[in-house]
Amino acid sequence: MGKRETCLLCGVLTDQLFCSNCSDKGWGQYRELQTFLQEHPGATIIEVCRETSLPFSFVKGLIEGGYLNAGVSGDSTITESPGFHSGFKKY
Ligand SMILES: [Zn+2]
Known part of the structure; x- marks a missing residue:
């Protein structure tokens, strides 16, 4: 549970x-999401x-x-999301 073994964008097997x-595209989009959620705390996935x-x-x-x-996960804030600063293999 929690550990992802396929690429979120293309589905290829990966340990990240x-x-x-x-990687470049994915993390770029991830930053976009972070920015969006900072400006819209509590936004739902939809x-x-x-x-x-x-x-x-x-x-x-x-x-x-x-x-x-x-909004779906409910706790903490987006600015504290784990895994971004150090080693993407946290999960
Ligand atoms: Zn991929």
């Missing part, structure tokens, strides 16, 4: 959140997808992995 091909045009599965995967805290 994104495979090496998707709202996030609608406003950022990112795929539902992408946003959901990040939340399930503990990388984002949208």
Whole structure:
């Protein structure tokens, strides 16, 4: 539970959140999401997808992995999401 083994963008097996091909793009989108959630604390996944045009599965995967805290997870704030600063292999 919690550990992701496929790339969130393309589904290729990886021990990180994104495979090496998707890494730049994926983390760029992740930062977009972080920024959005900082400006819209408590936003739901649906709202996030609608406003950022990112795929539902992408946003959901990040939340399930503990990388984002949208309204669905309820605790803490987005600025404290784990795994971003040090080693992406936390989960
Ligand atoms: Zn990928």
